[in-house]
Amino acid sequence: MVARMASSQPLSDAQAQRLIRLYDGAEKEILTEINRLLLKDPASESYSMAWQKTLLQRVRQIRADLEKGSRTWCSEAIPESYMKGMEWADKDPLMSGKAIPGFGSIHQQAAQVLAENTYGRLQDVDQVIGRKVDDLARAISLEATKGSVLGYQTTKQAAKRIKADLAERGITGFRDKAGREWDMGRYAKVLAQETTNGAFRQGSINRYQEHGHDLVRISHHAGSCPKCAPYQGRTFSLSGQDKEFPALSSATGLFHVGCKHVISLAPEELRRGLDVLQGKGGRGGQGSGDQEAGR
DSSP, rough: OOOOOOSSHHHHHHHHHHHHHHHHHHHHHHHHHHHHHHHHTTTTTTOOHHHHHHHHHHHHHHHHHHHHHHHHHHHHHHHHHHHHHHHHHHHHOOSSSSOOOOSSSHHHHHHHHHHHHHHHHHHHHHHHHHHHHHHHHHHHHHHHHHHHHHHHHHHHHHHHHHHHHHHHSSSSEOTTTOEEEEEEEHHHHHHHHHHHHHHHHHHHHHHHHTOOEEEEOOOOTTTTOTOOOGGGEEEESSSSOSSSSSSSOOOOOTTTTTOOOOEEEEEGGGTSSSOOOOOOSOOOSSSOOOSSSOO
């Protein structure tokens, strides 16, 4: 069977760049406002709580714009990736069954759920950003108060320390299970790759099942990472109800962030005992290897 390349990765990369630019831009704007707080001399006549409040209002507007942009991205990128996954399934040489018109209500609902889940994760990041900025503002205000008692040289030293911390870590948007902190742009990249590729895969799965297919095979390509290598070319059941083949959901470690593997329909010859566990046929993957972000 002639291998063909999936078209989801170029889409995923392009969509990821959109989200990365959005979050990188917002982080830079927020840091600019925070630096204004840090650079302002608390002893100057222009420094006041009202001035600080105005600055924080600008930060809230940046966050509001970011939230709006995030919702737009989710409503466009996720359904688009889902539809690409459906198209991938429709072009499968082994696809059979009565042709079903494109993006029906069931698929629209599925794509919407995926988009809303992604938006919820981005909202969580926004809440973390908000708390971080508020904490910084309180810390700066506290240091300004101390300065009136201990001297403003002490306050300047504290501001320098806070600024150095921001320069090193940025406005943290996410902390993973290992306790590592991610800047906004990097987290946006990982989330974009994970959710668009996930939507592509779910679109394929739903389309296959809509046509009554259950067995799928994992793509096989050079350069696979240790997590995915054991699954290359293997056959799985979408429903998990097949007595011969394991459920796709049991493939722990497969489809990690940045994974290039895709699924295609498994040939019916498997039912006659041929190539049961480690088939080498089927369609090729989306790239020459896995590119894992954040592993």
